[in-house]
Amino acid sequence: xxxxxxxxxxxxxxxxxxxxxxxxxxxxxxxxxxxxxxxxxxxxxxxxxxxxxxxxxxxxxxxxxxxxxxxxxxxxxxxxxxxxxxxxxxxxxxxxxxxxxxxxxxxxxxxxxxxxxxxxxxxxxxxxxxxxxxxxxxxxxxxxxxxxxxxxxxxxxxxxxxxxxxxxxxxxxxxxxxxxxxxxxxxxxxxxxxxxxxxxxxxxxxxxxxxxxxxxxxxxxxxxxxxxxxxxxxxxxxxxxxxxxxxxxxxxxxxxxxxxxxxxxxxxxxxxxxxxxxxxxx
Ligand code: GLY
Numbered sequence: 001x002x003x004x005x006x007x008x009x010x011x012x013x014x015x016x017x018x019x020x021x022x023x024x025x026x027x028x029x030x031x032x033x034x035x036x037x038x039x040x041x042x043x044x045x046x047x048x049x050x051x052x053x054x055x056x057x058x059x060x061x062x063x064x065x066x067x068x069x070x071x072x073x074x075x076x077x078x079x080x081x082x083x084x085x086x087x088x089x090x091x092x093x094x095x096x097x098x099x100x101x102x103x104x105x106x107x108x109x110x111x112x113x114x115x116x117x118x119x120x121x122x123x124x125x126x127x128x129x130x131x132x133x134x135x136x137x138x139x140x141x142x143x144x145x146x147x148x149x150x151x152x153x154x155x156x157x158x159x160x161x162x163x164x165x166x167x168x169x170x171x172x173x174x175x176x177x178x179x180x181x182x183x184x185x186x187x188x189x190x191x192x193x194x195x196x197x198x199x200x201x202x203x204x205x206x207x208x209x210x211x212x213x214x215x216x217x218x219x220x221x222x223x224x225x226x227x228x229x230x231x232x233x234x235x236x237x238x239x240x241x242x243x244x245x246x247x248x249x250x251x252x253x254x255x256x257x258x259x260x261x262x263x264x265x266x267x268x269x270x271x272x273x274x275x276x277x278x279x280x281x282x
Pocket of ligand 1: 043221242243
């Protein structure tokens with residue numbers, strides 16, 4: 001069984017082999033951005049590059065970022081302690097392209113890493129694409145009117161059509177915060193239920209339904225806009241790939257567990273707590 005350390009390293013090695021510069025995680029407390037208190041995604045440290053305010057030193061970058069989702073737009077606090085796959089602090093594996101590759105390569109890399117390198121079962125994977133959006137009734141402002149047919153067409157090279165699902169603005173248009181970089185996204189979900197359950201209920205019907213064993217593992221964001229304070233969308237100077245994969249969830253899937261807490265990221269810590277407190281973790 002691959003350890004969590006090996007899984008993390010294989011992600012970094014894979015993207016290094018695709019000419020990505022591996023960079024360190026940024027601090028979790030954001031110091032120079034009044035729109036954000038804590039790092040909520042891997043892309044935060046690249047915000048100024050994405051907006052065109054900083055030079056692009058490396059057009060391809062990958063890392064593993066420590067994130068805290070306890071406030072603001074991406075807040076998981078209500079889920080923590082209630083389910084098996086949300087955390088206050090978690091690690092996000094990510095790869096970026098700043099004006100270099102776009103959807104075709106980002107999708108192909110993600111598929112290659114999950115199915116060729118990590119050998120996840122293709123039949124257990126589902127993807128979502130942005131279904132498009134109607135203008136807001138009051139402001140007549142739309143996020144984007146069109147379905148992301150381009151992403152859907154690329155996914156069809158890898159998956160049957162009944163594994164490609166439309167998703168709404170809530171799930172498939174990723175925004176860093178109330179303002180800042182944003183764009184349509186494609187999520188990869190995995191069904192880790194036992195075969196007997198999969199025979200009874202199609203995994204397709206459980207995607208985005210808060211099922212603890214049919215969960216999102218990787219989000220591929222196709223950044224194209226900057227959301228302004230008045231709500232309008234301004235095109236970015238470059239198209240940007242911004243991906244985020246839940247490291248703890250990936251380890252759960254690879255290690256054949258049904259809870260993130262049963263992976264070797266947590267079990268040594270839990271064993272130590274058991275020793276100190278005399279209580280058994282069940
Ligand atoms: N920036 C991608 C994500 O957090 O899902």
